[in-house]
Amino acid sequence: MDSINNGELSFEQAMERLDSIVSKLENGDVPLETAIELFQEGMKLSRLCGSKLEQVEQKIEMLIETEQGFQKKTFAPVNDDKGE
Template structure:
């Protein structure tokens, strides 16, 4: 497990892999209470990081518009429909 201060520097993929590992440990039920609490807190931070990265990605996604000739004519924001 990486340091809590580094959560906001993790890539989406790295944060998701670590979050999945934490969920697996907690679901296994073989973790002492104090460690479970620490893992849960780490999981919450990782979930927040993944959520933030997904929202950022959604904000940057653009839909390609086609001209009358069927060729790409530009882009518009995804939510600009």
């Protein structure tokens, strides 16, 4: 789990491990202590993936076609939350 804390896992590796953990927990055949450990590892992986996605969002630039041609524009995610 040190690789999770150090951020050494790639996004794909973290997602693969997270998928494996979810499958094990959904199966329900793991002892309670193991389930708790897997859940904790899954939460760390989830935070790692979220952090990596945020980093990527900050780096994305979109090309916007304007009358003058294409311009680079920093990516700004659209907030679809309507306060409901």
